[in-house]
Amino acid sequence: xxxxxxxxxxxxxxxxxxxxxxxxxxxxxxxxxxxxxxxxxxxxxxxxxxxxxxxxxxxxxxxxxxxxxxxxxxxxxxxxxxxxxxxxxxxxxxxxxxxxxxxxxxxxxxxxxxxxxxxxxxxxxxxxxxxxxxxxxxxxxxxxxxxxxxxxxxxxxxxxxxxxxxxxxxxxxxxxxxxxxxxxxxxxxxxxxxxxxxxxxxxxxxxxxxxxxxxxxxxxxxxxxxxxxxxxxxxxxxxxxxxxxxxxxxxxxxxxxxxxxxxxxxxxxxxxxxxxxxxxxxxxxxxxxxxxxxxxxxxxxxxxxxxxxxxxxxxxxxxxxxxxxxxxxxxxxxxxxxxxxxxxxxxxxxxxxxxxxxxxxxxxxxxxxxxxxxxxxxxx
Numbered sequence: 001x002x003x004x005x006x007x008x009x010x011x012x013x014x015x016x017x018x019x020x021x022x023x024x025x026x027x028x029x030x031x032x033x034x035x036x037x038x039x040x041x042x043x044x045x046x047x048x049x050x051x052x053x054x055x056x057x058x059x060x061x062x063x064x065x066x067x068x069x070x071x072x073x074x075x076x077x078x079x080x081x082x083x084x085x086x087x088x089x090x091x092x093x094x095x096x097x098x099x100x101x102x103x104x105x106x107x108x109x110x111x112x113x114x115x116x117x118x119x120x121x122x123x124x125x126x127x128x129x130x131x132x133x134x135x136x137x138x139x140x141x142x143x144x145x146x147x148x149x150x151x152x153x154x155x156x157x158x159x160x161x162x163x164x165x166x167x168x169x170x171x172x173x174x175x176x177x178x179x180x181x182x183x184x185x186x187x188x189x190x191x192x193x194x195x196x197x198x199x200x201x202x203x204x205x206x207x208x209x210x211x212x213x214x215x216x217x218x219x220x221x222x223x224x225x226x227x228x229x230x231x232x233x234x235x236x237x238x239x240x241x242x243x244x245x246x247x248x249x250x251x252x253x254x255x256x257x258x259x260x261x262x263x264x265x266x267x268x269x270x271x272x273x274x275x276x277x278x279x280x281x282x283x284x285x286x287x288x289x290x291x292x293x294x295x296x297x298x299x300x301x302x303x304x305x306x307x308x309x310x311x312x313x314x315x316x317x318x319x320x321x322x323x324x325x326x327x328x329x330x331x332x333x334x335x336x337x338x339x340x341x342x343x344x345x346x347x348x349x350x351x352x353x354x355x356x357x358x359x360x361x362x363x364x365x366x367x368x369x370x371x372x373x374x375x376x377x378x379x380x
Contacts, residue, residue, distance in 0.1 A: 003017055004018065004019060004020040004180055005018045006018060010257070012103060013041060013185075014041065014103065015040065015041040016038045016039065016041045017038060019180035019181075020178055020179065023180060023183050023186070026180060026182070027187060030137070030183055030184060031155065033137030033138070034176040035137075035177045035178070035179035035183070036134055036136045036140075036171065036172060036177070037134065037178075037179050037181065038172055039100075039132070039133040039160060042101065042102065042103060042128075042132075043099075043103065043128060044098065044100060044101075044126070044127040044131050045099040045101065045109065045125070046096050046097075046098055046124070047098075047113070047123070047124050048096040048123045049096075049121040049122035049123050050121050051121045051122050053066070053067055053092070053097065055120050056075070056090070057220070058222075059113075059223065060076060060088065060223060061076040061077075061206065061216040061223055061229070062074065062075035062090075063220045064090060064097075067092045067097070069092055069093060070091070070142050071091070071092060072089070072090060072092075072144065072145040073090045074087075074089055074090070074148060074214050075088045075090055076206060077224070078224055078226075078229070080225060081228060082205045082206075082226075082227070082232075083204060083225070084204050084205065084206060084211075085112075086112075087196040088100075089145040089160060091143050091144060091145045093142065093143055098143055100133055100162070102196055102197060106126055110126055129165075130165060131162055131163065131165065132163060132165050133162055134171055135159070136159060136161060136175075137157060139161050140159070140161035140163060140171055141163050141167070143161065143162040143163075144159040144161040146159055147159070150210070150214060151214070154191035154193075155190060156187045193210065194209035194242060198257070198272055198273050203239075204240075205238065206229055207233060207238040208238045208241060208242060209242040212229075212233065218230070240269065242272075256271065257271060257272060257273055258271065259271040
């Protein structure tokens with residue numbers, strides 16, 4: 001089903017269109033609900049059998065044993081130490097539960113599930129050859145996973161619908177606007193929705209990213225890795241925290257995925273996906289003074305709690321990426337933010353707006369002529 005411009009070699013979305021000529025306009029189409037994205041590279045598993053819901057309930061972080069027909073949910077599978085291994089987008093059709101997973105994860109996930117069957121009445125099959133997923137603002141079939149509301153409220157609203165490959169091809173052909181993975185990723189990053197393999201590494205636990213409110217049920221029974229999740233939740237001090245960085249887009253070489261964030265000469269985190277977004281700041285146009293205003297870009301970063309919980313950094317410098325930009329951090333939150341919505345603070349530079357930081361957990365930063373905004377997502 002792939003047309004348009006293919007993705008670069010380092011993109012996680014091989015096999016689908018990166019964009020169709022204008023990724024920023026495609027973002028606007030997705031935002032106003034007229035765009036459709038081909039997700040034909042996603043893994044699709046079908047779990048049938050009368051024991052499927054109680055079985056998945058026992059294996060995952062989510063409470064799904066009462067998942068109703070045509071209802072959806074998000075769940076994780078952890079290793080014994082609580083590190084995230086699989087991200088599952090679940091939707092039930094009344095007789096089987098369908099799993100949408102990230103590219104390349106279907107086969108190992110199926111093998112793990114098969115190893116945990118024992119004597120239960122469940123059957124796991126790979127459906128990727130016959131079915132495909134599409135992203136749209138409205139469900140395109142009865143099998144549609146819905147984005148959790150917390151991310152929808154931040155501008156990432158939509159559904160991953162499961163259709164036969166023939167129906168998906170027809171839906172793409174009839175769509176008002178076809179959009180690529182670049183535009184979809186831009187909205188996801190701007191909303192702070194984690195994606196396994198992008199905002200995570202082999203050490204990530206759900207408490208570090210925005211999964212406690214959307215993919216983890218803190219009151220359910222035992223599952224693998226639960227001890228770590230419960231302990232960190234009760235202590236309220238996750239080792240790291242997913243934050244968003246907004247720069248004005250004037251840098252010629254933006255940071256890359258994996259670039260270190262260095263504070264006082266030591267690594268405090270790393271950069272996760274970056275993207276240009278139409279909703280993060282001023283559009284690329286000339287201001288009233290005739291000066292060009294570049295498009296802002298969103299970055300996410302996993303930063304250590306040692307950095308996030310330090311009160312002041314007025315005399316220290318943060319370096320993002322090799323020879324990219326120096327950031328003089330003025331203040332940082334002393335303790336975790338108790339809110340779902342992202343805390344926002346704006347740099348006190350004339351290039352954006354002058355003023356002091358506001359809101360819980362706000363941190364102000366200044367980067368010469370490149371303003372930076374740092375906001376903490378859902379610090380539990």
